[in-house]
Amino acid sequence: MADKVTVFVGPSLGRDRPTYHGLEVDYRPPASQGDLLAAAVDGPKAIVLIDGYFEHVPAVHHKEILWALDKGIAVYGASSIGALRAAELSSFGMIGVGKIFEAFESGELERDDEVALVHGPAEVNYEPLSEPLVNIRSTLSFALESGVVDREIAETLINRTKAAFYPERSFGRLLRDLEHHADRVQAARFASWLPRGRLDQKRMDAVACLARATADILQPPGEHGHSSIGFVFTDAFAQLVRCTAAGLPLGSQVAHRLIRLGSDTKAGLSSVYASGATSAAALAIDRATQGPVPVRSLGETVQFFLEQVPGGDVGTWMKTRNLDLDTLSRILEELARMDRSFEAADELVQRVVHSKLKIS
Incomplete structure (x- = not known):
């Protein structure tokens, strides 16, 4: 089976999607928060971050890049937000490529609007405007x-x-x-x-970054490696894991792996991290039952949600978050599952906490 490389790219390459013999290249749209985390859980050999959103949509979080690096996944960046993140995280092992990255890393460039542009949707190959x-x-x-x-x-x-x-x-x-x-x-x-x-x-740097990443991966085993950076699993990261999983389709393998990540990590080492681990564990426990969510539990969750929406204007709330009704329904069902099994999950996490503390 060919090694897999996940590439987040949009206007920097337009319609061009180079292929490489011996590699499976998974081209994805510009990245937003959680996308790189979901890609890393899917287990590629490398991730190439070129284009991404960072104004109206939450940007790729540093912690998801650090987690991927800690898991031995090579992460490359160039051209746009990839160059920005690589300049910020090069000391942790992210590999930056190209003149734009070098300018940000040296301090010659500092403002993120240096790489910003307006572009069209995927249907027109992210045509720059x-x-x-x-x-x-x-x-x-x-x-x-x-x-x-x-x-x-x-x-x-x-x-x-x-x-x-x-x-x-x-x-x-x-x-x-x-x-x-x-x-x-x-x-x-x-x-x-x-x-x-x-x-x-931006295009020249994107092409150079892809060439560097694919060349590294195609090297004989042992000629390049990536060591652990000592990743710290924080409550904020646990929330990112949970939110990313909730936004994926039910039954998705990536969502399942994210839930396992949230319930199976170092988060139990401190009570500060407990809430994120408990929610993820609750979702994992409830899914294991494979049963439907009781109407009462789902109804209570929906009622609580409606009380939290400003002015009760669900339509506007959904539009500002780019959510459709099916996605919202899935998220509410996941929340209902979490709520139903939260007590059992909290007990489980507390046992993990005590066990970990005794070991340390």
Whole structure:
């Protein structure tokens, strides 16, 4: 069976999806919080994080990357949020690739809006609708090196682009800014050069990252390895595990593995972690019965949920969280299962706590 590589990518590669002989490459949409955790539980040889969400949707959490690394899964990052996370976690073993990663790691770049852009949905291959600042920087640097523009124009254009909100950044806007520049010769030269001289740094880094990851995996055994980083299972991570599992379809193998992770870990070593472990254990215990949730238990859960929704406006609440009715129903059923078995699970976790404390 071929080694598996999970890749989170969107606008940085567009419609292109390279294949590699001897590897199963699982291309997934841009990552949000919990996606990398679910991928890691599925057991790939490596994870490549390129594109992800980080404004209107919760971003990939550092802890899910650290957990994957601790389990011996190589995690690579480049281009977009992958470059940001790799710069933040390179000392823990995440592997960053490309010029954008290097700029963030060195401190040359600091703002996450450097890589931000607006793009279309999966149906149009995440077509970019704006230009990320890192691409504009690389293009202007290339134009400067090629003698197309001088440093004064390059710096002026960079500063104007930085001042614009990221959805409004584009090369079209750049050319409109040049129309008012005093040096008409340079402005005309840059406009003529741009169509063939534009650099897509995010794409170049994404391709380089995939090449690095696949080359590492295809090396003979023993030539590269990943050691444990001493991962600490916190209550916040337990909640992330639980929420990720609840958002997956019932019966999903990944959801089942996440539930086992939540109930089978070091969380019992401290009472601070008990709530996350107890909830996960409750869900695992109740699923083991394979029976339906009693109408009364489900009704109580639904009633409690409705009381928590601001103004009782369930439609708006669901829309802001991108949930459909089927997904909400599954989550409520999972919560009802947790509630029904919480007492038994709490007793189980307490036994684990005492056992662990005696050992240590």
